[in-house]
């Protein structure tokens with residue numbers, strides 16, 4: 001089953017009839033999905049079901065064989081990742097893509113500079129950028145790590161630093177690919193408890209790919225379940241998990 005949300009809320013992103021194949025693998029099979037302004041949408045599904053592919057499509061890393069994605073009504077499927085970021089979509093990857101040799105603060109200053117299209121290490125000394133970066137570091141509770149090089153951060157902090165870097169781009173849509181993977185059970189809640197108020201306060205919409213069902217149940221407003229490149233269910237977590245077939249396919 002592939003579904004489209006019926007909603008009166010403002011539509012931020014809309015994917016229509018998206019298909020992608022990699023050789024014999026169908027990674028997206030006629031995907032139709034609407035993301036509403038302000039929601040935190042969970043994307044679940046077994047390994048290889050096409051979740052990251054969808055994020056790659058939304059950010060211009062992959063072009064679909066068919067279909068279109070619109071952001072605020074504007075087609076983005078043909079745009080470069082950089083152009084899409086400028087429109088207001090930022091992402092953190094399944095494996096953090098931080099500036100590994102930079103400190104937490106330096107990399108966030110670079111994120112702020114990138115948002116302002118002034119891209120140089122000298123920007124670290126620009127008071128405006130530095131002030132914005134300090135605020136982001138504080139908001140994410142990263143003050144104790146501000147001067148630590150990213151490569152030396154504990155895994156949970158690295159994830160938060162990567163998300164903070166994405167937020168430095170001031171997106172209206174944030175895409176996160178497994179923000180709590182490789183993190184201890186205690187720290188996964190720290191990540192989400194830090195992130196959620198930031199999203200709510202800033203009104204940033206989020207699509208979060210997540211394998212951890214505790215996280216999905218606790219934090220996501222709405223959930224979309226993926227299998228073999230298709231959306232097989234969409235709705236509240238409890239309703240989706242009530243369906244035995246869907247539960248087996250997404251957790252299996």
Ligand SMILES: Nc1ncnc2c1ncn2[C@@H]1O[C@H](COP(=O)(O)OP(=O)(O)OP(=O)(O)O)[C@@H](O)[C@H]1O
Pocket residue numbers: 022025026027045046047048049050051052053054094
């Ligand atoms: N660039 C690529 N080239 C070839 N095959 C790819 C490529 N990207 C994804 N695939 C294949 O497409 C399918 C969907 O992959 P995708 O990474 O989207 O899955 P996923 O749901 O994110 O899985 P996981 O939970 O393991 O991260 C898989 O079979 C994968 O091997």
Ligand SMILES: [Mg+2]
Pocket residue numbers: 051052053094177
């Ligand atoms: Mg993935």
